[in-house]
Amino acid sequence: MIAELSHFALFVALIASCCQAILPLYGSLAARPARAAWLMASADMFTVIAGVTVLFAFSGLVWSFISSDFSVALVTNHSHSEKPLIYKISGTWGNHEGSLLLWIVILVLFSMGLSLSRQQMHAVLKARVLAVQGIVTTAFLAFSLFTSNPFTRLDPAPVDGRGLNPILQDIGLAMHPPMLYLGYVGLSMAFAFAVAGLIDGRVDKDWARVMRPWVSAAWCALTLGIALGSWWAYYELGWGGWWFWDPVENASLMPWLAATALLHSSLVVEKTGQLKSWTILLAIIAFSLSLVGTFIVRSGLLTSVHSFASDPARGVFVLGILLVAIGIPLALFAWRGPQLVSPTQTQLISREAGLIANNFLLTAATLIVLIGTFYPLALEVATGARITVGPPYFDATFTPVMSALVICMAIGPLLVWRSGVMPSARTTLTAACIGASLASLAGLSLVNGLSAAAIAGLGLAGWLGISVIGDLLFRIKPFRPGGRLQRLKLISGPVWGMWVAHFGMVIFLIGALGEGLFQTEVITRAKPGETIMLAGQEAKFTGVEARQGPNYQTETAIIALFENGRQITTLYPEKRFYPAARQTTTEAAIRTRLSGDHYIVLGDGDAEKGYTLRLYHKPLVSFIWLGTIFMALGGGIAILRRPRPALKTTVEPA
Numbered sequence: 001m002i003a004e005l006s007h008f009a010l011f012v013a014l015i016a017s018c019c020q021a022i023l024p025l026y027g028s029l030a031a032r033p034a035r036a037a038w039l040m041a042s043a044d045m046f047t048v049i050a051g052v053t054v055l056f057a058f059s060g061l062v063w064s065f066i067s068s069d070f071s072v073a074l075v076t077n078h079s080h081s082e083k084p085l086i087y088k089i090s091g092t093w094g095n096h097e098g099s100l101l102l103w104i105v106i107l108v109l110f111s112m113g114l115s116l117s118r119q120q121m122h123a124v125l126k127a128r129v130l131a132v133q134g135i136v137t138t139a140f141l142a143f144s145l146f147t148s149n150p151f152t153r154l155d156p157a158p159v160d161g162r163g164l165n166p167i168l169q170d171i172g173l174a175m176h177p178p179m180l181y182l183g184y185v186g187l188s189m190a191f192a193f194a195v196a197g198l199i200d201g202r203v204d205k206d207w208a209r210v211m212r213p214w215v216s217a218a219w220c221a222l223t224l225g226i227a228l229g230s231w232w233a234y235y236e237l238g239w240g241g242w243w244f245w246d247p248v249e250n251a252s253l254m255p256w257l258a259a260t261a262l263l264h265s266s267l268v269v270e271k272t273g274q275l276k277s278w279t280i281l282l283a284i285i286a287f288s289l290s291l292v293g294t295f296i297v298r299s300g301l302l303t304s305v306h307s308f309a310s311d312p313a314r315g316v317f318v319l320g321i322l323l324v325a326i327g328i329p330l331a332l333f334a335w336r337g338p339q340l341v342s343p344t345q346t347q348l349i350s351r352e353a354g355l356i357a358n359n360f361l362l363t364a365a366t367l368i369v370l371i372g373t374f375y376p377l378a379l380e381v382a383t384g385a386r387i388t389v390g391p392p393y394f395d396a397t398f399t400p401v402m403s404a405l406v407i408c409m410a411i412g413p414l415l416v417w418r419s420g421v422m423p424s425a426r427t428t429l430t431a432a433c434i435g436a437s438l439a440s441l442a443g444l445s446l447v448n449g450l451s452a453a454a455i456a457g458l459g460l461a462g463w464l465g466i467s468v469i470g471d472l473l474f475r476i477k478p479f480r481p482g483g484r485l486q487r488l489k490l491i492s493g494p495v496w497g498m499w500v501a502h503f504g505m506v507i508f509l510i511g512a513l514g515e516g517l518f519q520t521e522v523i524t525r526a527k528p529g530e531t532i533m534l535a536g537q538e539a540k541f542t543g544v545e546a547r548q549g550p551n552y553q554t555e556t557a558i559i560a561l562f563e564n565g566r567q568i569t570t571l572y573p574e575k576r577f578y579p580a581a582r583q584t585t586t587e588a589a590i591r592t593r594l595s596g597d598h599y600i601v602l603g604d605g606d607a608e609k610g611y612t613l614r615l616y617h618k619p620l621v622s623f624i625w626l627g628t629i630f631m632a633l634g635g636g637i638a639i640l641r642r643p644r645p646a647l648k649t650t651v652e653p654a
Contacts, residue, residue, distance in 0.1 A: 006060030007151040013053040020046035020134030024127035040127035051108040071157035080163035082551040090174040097150035106185040128196035163580030172232030183222025184290040189214035194283035208269035220635040227628035238586035251293035258286035261362035276340035347419040354412035410467035424474035435466030461509040501634025511623025518619040525610040535617035538562040573602040
């Protein structure tokens with residue numbers, strides 16, 4: 001009964017989202033103010049109805065997984081009665097149908113957030129944004145109902161389910177997809193604001209002011225979502241790496257790069273009224289790239305470890321949504337774009353110019369990733385030849401562009417809006433140069449045969465870190481007596497957010513360089529009782545035990561780690577066998593410290609011939625994810641401490 005009611009709720013949501021898409025948009029274009037006011041006000045009602053019904057449907061699906069209702073085909077195919085509760089819940093979206101419904105849930109939550117928020121904005125703009133959101137929601141609800149029904153029944157119901165993919169039976173599934181979808185779907189708000197602004201060509205400072213918090217929220221979620229995926233792959237797949245340039249990884253990186261550019265360009269619009277057309281185009285591109293990621297996962301077009309829900313027929317539907325989402329807004333942009341004229345010319349030495357350089361580099365980086373992801377496919381279609389584009393390509397193309405971006409990140413905040421530089425610019429940049437030199441020299445003294453790229457990376461970390469600290473110190477003038485606390489209070493939230501996010505990039509660079517330059521790897525075949533040396537420490541292999549897990553059997557190695565003759569910890573790498581799925585997984589044992597990780601993986605073998613062991617020491621690898629947390633925190637600070645000037649509202653159509 002719950003499944004049927006949930007299915008019916010989705011149809012109600014479809015009707016409500018259709019009304020949300022049509023009536024407010026018609027009202028915003030109506031000639032009679034009284035009718036326009038009522039029609040635009042209906043957007044809030046239909047948005048809430050669609051949101052509540054979708055949430056009810058999703059709750060019903062979650063309950064079906066929790067209660068192991070194997071009469072629902074989705075539960076049978078992706079769950080098992082012996083599975084722990086947390087994996088039953090997260091298994092709701094560990095498949096195509098459930099993940100699509102989660103996508104729709106987040107979509108309606110963003111719409112409800114705008115509808116119920118106290119954010120001051122023009123009634124016409126709000127109605128049009130909600131209408132565009134309604135169009136997107138309608139498309140995905142139709143996708144779910146007509147091609148991907150999550151509530152299909154089985155009669156008779158099986159006794160038990162087939163179980164979830166063992167790789168997905170991890171806490172990472174509970175955190176990574178929801179956070180990533182918050183970023184993907186959050187960009188629909190920027191898309192909706194862009195289309196709403198294009199309808200009447202009204203793109204101004206107020207438009208940018210109300211849009212930026214939504215862009216910031218999506219960017220923060222996408223940053224954390226990518227970081228969680230990287231962390232999950234790091235400890236779960238047993239490869240010991242944190243980024244592999246996998247096609248789906250690239251598909252999440254592209255909208256992040258575009259959203260980063262959008263975040264900075266919208267600031268220019270808010271402050272000076274420039275870059276209107278470019279900001280609109282970035283908003284369309286950013287959301288389109290998030291749809292590209294959805295298409296890749298579900299189409300089966302590209303091979304990836306993430307493509308657990310691929311279906312070519314469903315991929316065609318997503319492709320149709322993608323073409324409409326790109327084609328119609330771009331046609332509207334071609335019509336309205338020439339009317340979006342900037343009020344003044346950009347000066348060469350100004351913060352606007354710095355942010356334009358920032359956008360150019362981020363756009364170039366996005367194109368590089370796009371080419372690296374889809375070029376092998378295009379080549380195969382054209383010639384039949386199969387190639388793989390991996391780290392050598394990205395190291396040669398992506399890395400130089402991002403290095404230039406890091407240089408600009410230090411210079412941009414020292415420039416002044418419209419024209420000029422801050423008085424502290426010369427001193428700050430001099431200190432940054434000294435910091436870059438010292439960081440490079442430190443690397444040369446610690447590592448023999450250090451490559452030029454590594455030296456440059458260390459220099460960039462020192463350059464950006466000192467520039468951020470120098471900018472902060474000079475703004476509060478710590479070398480002058482009194483008033484420091486007051487000066488700190490006067491600094492706006494966006495400036496604090498910029499410092500924190502940029503410093504997060506410094507931390508990220510330290511982690512990536514530390515893990516890449518100082519990593520120690522030992523691959524050996526050891527028998528019980530043998531000792532392996534790892535980065536000056538001793539790893540004593542005691543043996544392998546057979547153990548029983550909640551829904552799996554495991555072979556667990558016991559490895560004691562010693563430092564200076566003193567045991568510091570015991571690690572237990574595993575090989576797990578899941579009887580329901582008939583699959584085996586490798587579970588790495590990791591000792592995490594801020595200074596570095598000890599990472600051990602158990603391979604095949606037996607007590608007589610020995611077991612294959614892979615042991616790693618990864619210095620500073622935790623800084624990678626710590627840096628992303630700081631970056632997301634910076635975006636959050638910019639949202640929470642934004643100035644909120646009063647804005648007159650109107651219900652009259654443009």
